[in-house]
Amino acid sequence: MSEIDPAFIQPIEHRPKPFTIEAEGIPIIDLSSITSTNHYENERGDINNIGVLIAEIGNACEKWGFFQVINHGVPQEKLERLEVTGRKFFALPQEEKRKVGRGEANPIGYYDSEHTRNVKDWKHVFDFTAKDHSYIPVDPDDLKPKQLINCWPQSPPEFKEDAQEYARELEKLAFKLLELIALSLGLAADRLNGYFKDHASIVRLNYYPSCPSPQLVLGLNRHKDAGALTILAQDDVGGLQVRRKSDGEWVSVRPNPGAFIVNVGDIVQVWSNDKYESVEHRVMVNSEKERLSIPFFFYPAHYIMVKPLEETIDDENPPKYNEYNWGVYFATKRKNNFKKLPVENIQVAHFKIV
Ligand SMILES: O=C(O)CCC(=O)C(=O)O
């Protein structure tokens, strides 16, 4: 008999398989041609030089919804510092971590009972906003945007600075990737930037403890990311699995030191009118090692309405989604994954025009 709290136990059909298939072919894309200059959008010559890069990004988004980037311009030591700091934080006694606990009113900070698809995830999280002043509604019954207040732990004392420095670097990378994705869709490089003027992006530290029965649980249940883009750093343990579009199989993404994993979220799926798909992924845990991952969720401003971009629509390609407000969607989703509820989590598919 397992001694695991039944709240964590996955239904049989969703448990991890006893063997894993390595994801061969998730593209590794070298960003050095744009990280050495910031002016490509204004200089015709540079646009030609990055044509290959844009094609690689477009192909990866269509085929996988995922890709990895190297030579991305984020200093490795800033990531390493946050990883060390994060591990120190998660090693603190529970009552210490709860002092910066997330609540219904301010849904950032420390949390250890996230439910994805109504089953408890085998992980602890710490969330903070990338910008100091982020506004977004957090309660679907009160849609007034609220300022999210970062609650920094006292220990380790370097947490706040390490976190903020990392967020600044990732914000720069996120805008670069956004421009590349816009170009790959045949849009002007800055076509999507306006939606992120008041972006409410969140950085998350995911800490997955080792688990005595890893075959029964998931560190993070299958899900799609709701935002525009996610940029993920993972340590060397492994456990992330992506649903391969070609055959629906769960395949593992091998850790690649120095690379970030990027995936397009639901918003890019809607903007592109399904040209790019937000792909399901999940995390397995293991009985020996704990694991740390750090996603940067690139979220637009709460007030934007998400709908297929006009440029992606014509007589042959009518819009496939009704528009929705990002802030309302975010608030609804957050409420859903805060605890077990008797309803299905909100999904972008609910806005699909059938
Ligand atoms: O830990 C990972 O590898 C993935 C995390 C993730 O998908 C998420 O936090 O949305």
Ligand SMILES: [Fe+2]
């Ligand atoms: Fe995710």
